[in-house]
Structure formats: structure tokens, C-alpha cells
Amino acid sequence: MATVEHEQELWERLRRGDTEAFAGFYRQHATHLQGFLRHYLGDAKAAEDVAQEAFLQLWRHPNGFNPARATLKAYLFGIAAKRAADWWRRCAREERAVASPQAGFRTDAATLMEDALARLEPEPRSLLWLREVEGYSCAELAVMLDIPPGTVKSRLFAAREQLRRIWRGEKPQEES
Amino acid sequence: MNCQEVQPFVSALHEGESVSREAADHIRNCSACRAQLEDYARMGVELRLLASSASEEVPTRLPHLPLRGRRWRPTLTARVLVPRFALGAGVFVILGLSVGLGWMRAQSGGLWFQFDLNNPATYARVGCLIQADDPAQGGFLSAGPHKQIGIRVKALDVHNDVVRLMVRTRVFEPGEPVPGSAEDKAASYQAAMGSREGIDRIFANTTPREFDYVPGRTLEIPVEGGGKILLTGAVFKLRPSFSAEWFPVTPKSDEVVLSKAALVRGSEFLGEVQGSGSAQATNSAFGICVPPVGAFVFALKPFEGAVQGVVEFGEARFKMDGYSYTLFSATPITGGQQPREIWVYRGQNCPPSWGPAPPHHIFGVGDVSNVLDALRK
Numbered sequence: 159m160a161t162v163e164h165e166q167e168l169w170e171r172l173r174r175g176d177t178e179a180f181a182g183f184y185r186q187h188a189t190h191l192q193g194f195l196r197h198y199l200g201d202a203k204a205a206e207d208v209a210q211e212a213f214l215q216l217w218r219h220p221n222g223f224n225p226a227r228a229t230l231k232a233y234l235f236g237i238a239a240k241r242a243a244d245w246w247r248r249c250a251r252e253e254r255a256v257a258s259p260q261a262g263f264r265t266d267a268a269t270l271m272e273d274a275l276a277r278l279e280p281e282p283r284s285l286l287w288l289r290e291v292e293g294y295s296c297a298e299l300a301v302m303l304d305i306p307p308g309t310v311k312s313r314l315f316a317a318r319e320q321l322r323r324i325w326r327g328e329k330p331q332e333e334s
Numbered sequence: 335m336n337c338q339e340v341q342p343f344v345s346a347l348h349e350g351e352s353v354s355r356e357a358a359d360h361i362r363n364c365s366a367c368r369a370q371l372e373d374y375a376r377m378g379v380e381l382r383l384l385a386s387s388a389s390e391e392v393p394t395r396l397p398h399l400p401l402r403g404r405r406w407r408p409t410l411t412a413r414v415l416v417p418r419f420a421l422g423a424g425v426f427v428i429l430g431l432s433v434g435l436g437w438m439r440a441q442s443g444g445l446w447f448q449f450d451l452n453n454p455a456t457y458a459r460v461g462c463l464i465q466a467d468d469p470a471q472g473g474f475l476s477a478g479p480h481k482q483i484g485i486r487v488k489a490l491d492v493h494n495d496v497v498r499l500m501v502r503t504r505v506f507e508p509g510e511p512v513p514g515s516a517e518d519k520a521a522s523y524q525a526a527m528g529s530r531e532g533i534d535r536i537f538a539n540t541t542p543r544e545f546d547y548v549p550g551r552t553l554e555i556p557v558e559g560g561g562k563i564l565l566t567g568a569v570f571k572l573r574p575s576f577s578a579e580w581f582p583v584t585p586k587s588d589e590v591v592l593s594k595a596a597l598v599r600g601s602e603f604l605g606e607v608q609g610s611g612s613a614q615a616t617n618s619a620f621g622i623c624v625p626p627v628g629a630f631v632f633a634l635k636p637f638e639g640a641v642q643g644v645v646e647f648g649e650a651r652f653k654m655d656g657y658s659y660t661l662f663s664a665t666p667i668t669g670g671q672q673p674r675e676i677w678v679y680r681g682q683n684c685p686p687s688w689g690p691a692p693p694h695h696i697f698g699v700g701d702v703s704n705v706l707d708a709l710r711k
Contacts, residue, residue, distance in 0.1 A: 165608075165693075166691075166693055186465075190385075190572070193385050197384075219425060225693075225694075226604075226605045226625075226694070227603065227605065228606065229606065255672070263665055271379075271380040271381060271383075271384050272384055275381070275384070285383065286381065286619065287385075289383050290377070290378045290381045290382065291382055291384075291385040295596065295606075295662070295664065296349065296593065297596040297598065297603060297606070297662060298606065300598070306601070307598075307603075309350070311345070311346070312342070313342070313344050314349070315345035315346075316343060318345055318348075318374055318377065319341070319345075321377060322370070322373050322374070325373075325377060325380075326373070
């Protein structure tokens with residue numbers, strides 16, 4: 159219950175230009191956001207840049223946030239997802255080669271999942287990440303990505319199936 | 335139904351939604367569909383593990399924060415007279431800020447402590463999530479048949495193997511307080527959810543006590559004035575998405591649970607409802623505040639002014655004032671045979687003690703009489 163109170167208070171402080179509050183917010187969410195963007199974009203440097211842009215946009219335009227519709231964190235991730243999509247459209251051709259999974263011997267489950275994830279298209283990849291890792295509900299994702307909840311569900315289903323097929327296909331045969 | 339037709343329902347099931355009986359029967363008896371469901375669960379775990387390993391890396395730089403609305407070029411190029419002592423002080427401040435930023439980066443990504451507070455006398459529970467240096471504090475006020483208990487928990491230090499807690503507790507004795515008295519103000523316990531000042535006032539005269547809590551165990555916290563609160567919790571490296579772990583995913587038929595909820599009217603998303611809670615009472619109920627639409631009280635049995643709706647696992651649907659509403663919860667709202675009836679009352683306003691800008695939040699759990707009482711305070 160106090161967390162919500164803290165959230166409201168934080169937003170008010172951001173609107174007033176409180177840099178200390180902003181630094182705290184950054185400290186709390188920067189790692190998660192960059193983790194999400196790194197997997198979305200397949201490029202650590204680009205992820206860092208887009209994360210910075212997202213934080214700056216929130217700082218410069220805090221009134222774009224509507225507390226009745228989402229949390230500040232969800233708003234931040236929404237900004238980042240849109241900026242990442244823009245980045246991808248601009249740089250997809252060059253970066254896609256970088257983001258493709260590397261051929262070679264894979265040894266652990268994490269590598270398998272990372273490679274499988276990298277082979278998904280950016281949109282389903284980001285949607286799965288936001289749902290499974292960041293834990294946003296379908297209703298929250300609908301607000302964040304500005305699409306109907308039903309579309310979120312159908313896209314999630316499609317994304318899961320794509321990832322599953324890639325992941326299963328890459329898995330080595332288990333010893334019986 | 336065949337596997338192809340059932341596939342979307344497997345995804346829905348993984349999302350925690352209910353599916354048709356026909357789809358459920360197919361999934362239950364089809365090894366391929368069950369394997370698909372298990373794959374989804376494993377993929378989720380692998381993705382979270384992937385995120386955990388990636389999160390070791392601390393962000394390398396903070397964004398620059400120019401003042402909003404300021405035109406920087408003229409400011410930076412303008413000449414100003416600065417006394418020498420002020421210039422010296424400025425350099426000192428800049429050095430201090432640099433040290434501060436370095437410290438802040440080193441502290442990035444602190445551990446999270448998620449815990450459940452449980453009043454065994456009333457079965458009411460809430461989930462809380464805090465960090466060691468977080469100004470937010472977990473709080474809980476439970477209205478039982480004989481007394482009301484308040485507890486406030488702050489994490490002084492969070493480690494994987496032990497969490498140092500500072501706890502304040504108090505009891506609100508039954509009886510009508512004198513209007514306007516200090517006791518009356520304290521008894522307006524719903525203020526605890528509405529403002530920090532309200533919490534501070536309620537716990538002002540209590541003695542803080544420190545506890546070393548070992549994650550995974552149950553800590554019994556004696557309450558000043560009688561009673562006890564049970565605390566169970568765990569430490570997380572990443573912020574947990576919701577507190578479903580702390581509430582029954584298979585609640586009893588006379589129990590209600592709400593966690594990570596959202597309210598939708600028609601196709602309009604009215605908002606996410608913060609807070610989690612559960613109750614098992616004569617007529618188990620919870621109340622949520624969703625401004626500007628108002629406050630809603632949900633109970634398992636009929637009560638005055640309520641309309642009948644339907645609850646089915648994580649969804650409660652009802653019609654009111656010509657609108658269709660759906661309340662979504664991350665976990666099943668109640669147990670027993672589903673779908674089943676639920677009774678919903680709408681108040682025009684949130685509890686008055688929450689002030690003019692109330693948050694979207696649970697304002698009460700317990701017997702419906704207690705929840706309605708909370709709505710009036």
C-alpha cells in the first residue's frame with residue numbers, strides 16, 4: 159500500500175523537477191530497462207542509448223504520464239519500447255546480422271534460450287520479455303503498447319509458439 | 335476439439351485464465367497439449383533466468399538532467415560575477431555530487447524483500463514489497479471482531495540470508511471513540527493507506543522494535559496491547575512482478591483474494607488497482623478505490639445495495655448503471671465451483687480520509703461490514 163503512495167509522491171516530485179527523486183527512479187529501473195532493451199535490440203550500446211533517451215523523455219515530459227492508466231515504470235517501458243521500435247526500423251538491416259544467433263556449440267540452457275529469443279522478430283521478442291520477465295499483465299501491456307487487450311493475447315500466443323518452435327528445434331536430444 | 339483448435343487456450347491457461355470445459359478436458363487428456371503447456375512454463379523460467387544473469391551489469395551512466403524549460407545556451411555563455419568563496423563552495427558541491435553518483439551506481443539494483451503479513455485472528459493478509467533504502471514501508475491494518483491491529487514494517491538491511499526489520503505495532507481497542515479526539519483520529523485507520531502523514535500519526539507513540547528475519551521462515555511479531563502478526567517473506571534479486579506467491583491460488587470457497595488487479599468498464603481500462611489482500615470471514619469481501627469512477631465493494635454473499643455479478647477464477651463480471659464491468663485479478667478471486675455469484679456495491683466516492691486525490695488501491699479486506707465501514711471513514 160505504501161508503494162502506491164510512494165509512486166504518486168515520486169511522480170509529483172518528478173513533475174517538480176526533483177533530480178534526487180529522478181536519480182532514485184533511475185537507480186531502481188535502469189538495470190531492468192537495459193536488460194529488456196538489450197534483448198530487444200541485440201546491441202548493448204544501442205540499448206544503453208535508448209534507455210537514456212527513454213529516461214530523458216520521462217524527465218522532460220512527465221505530464222505525458224497518466225497515473226490512472228499505468229505505473230511510472232510501465233510508462234517508462236512503454237516509451238522505451240516505442241523508441242526501440244523506431245531504432246529497429248532505422249537500423250534493422252545492419253543490426254540484424256549482429257543480433258542473429260552465432261553458429262557453434264551451445265552448452266547451456268541460458269545460451270539456448272538467448273539464441274532462440276534473438277531469432278524472434280523484435281516485436282514478439284519484446285512482448286514476451288515484458289510479459290514473462292517484467293511481469294506486466296495483458297491489460298497493462300495493452301495500455302503500454304496502445305493496442306487492444308485481445309490483440310496482446312493473440313500476439314503473446316503467436317510469440318510463445320514461435321519461440322517454442324525455435325527453442326525445441328535447437329535443443330539437443332536428451333539422454334534417455 | 336483438436337490440438338490445433340485448443341492451442342490458443344493453452345496460452346490462455348498459461349496466462350492464468352479460465353478456459354472452456356471442452357478445452358480443459360482436451361488439455362487434461364492430451365499429452366502433446368500438456369507438453370506445450372509445460373514448455374511455456376519452462377520458457378518463462380528460462381527467460382527470467384536469462385534476465386537474472388544479465389542484470390549483473392550495472393548501468394554505466396546516469397542521464398544528464400537539464401532543468402525543464404530553461405534555455406541552456408544563453409545561460410551557459412552569459413557572464414556572471416561569482417564571489418570567490420561561492421566558487422570554492424561550488425567546486426566542493428560538485429565533488430560531493432560526483433562521490434554521491436559513484437556511490438549511487440555502486441548501490442544500483444538492491445535486493446527486494448517481499449513479505450506477507452497475516453493476522454491469524456482474522457485470516458486477513460496483505461503482501462508488501464520493499465527495499466532497504468526505500469522510503470516506502472509495508473503496512474497493514476486488520477479489523478478483527480474484537481480489535482483492530484496496525485503494523486508498520488521497514489527494512490533496515492536486506493541480505494539473502496537475513497533481513498533486518500524495524501517494526502511498529504499497535505492495537506485499536508473497540509468502542510466508539512469521542513469524535514475529534516486523538517483516539518478518533520487514530521481509529522481512522524484507513525488514513526494509513528491514504529497518506530504518509532496518516533501513517534505517521536497512527537504509529538507516532540509506538541516503540542520501534544528490531545527483528546532479524548530469516549527468509550522462508552515465519553516470524554511471529556507480538557503486537558503492543560495484545561495479539562500477534564505473522565510475517566513470512568523472501569528476498570529477490572529482481573523485483574517480483576506480483577505477490578501471487580503469498581496468496582492462495584486455490585482459495586477456499588468462503589475466501590476472497592485480490593492481487594495485481596485491474597478494472598475495465600466496457601472496453602475502457604479504468605486502471606490498475608494497487609495492493610493485494612485476502613479475507614476469510616462470514617461474508618468475505620474486499621473494497622477497491624478506482625477514482626474518478628468511485629469505490630467498489632465485492633462480497634461473496636448478498637448485502638444491501640449490491641448487484642449480483644459472476645466470478646470465474648481471476649475475473650469478476652457485473653453490470654451497473656448500463657455498463658459492463660470486469661475486474662481482473664492475477665490469481666483466482668475465490669474458490670469453490672466456478673462460475674459463481676459475487677455481489678458488488680458501488681459507492682460514489684473513496685473513503686473520505688483518503689483526501690481529494692485518492693490512489694487506485696484496495697481500501698479494505700475482511701467481512702463486508704468491516705469493508706463498508708472502512709468506506710465511510
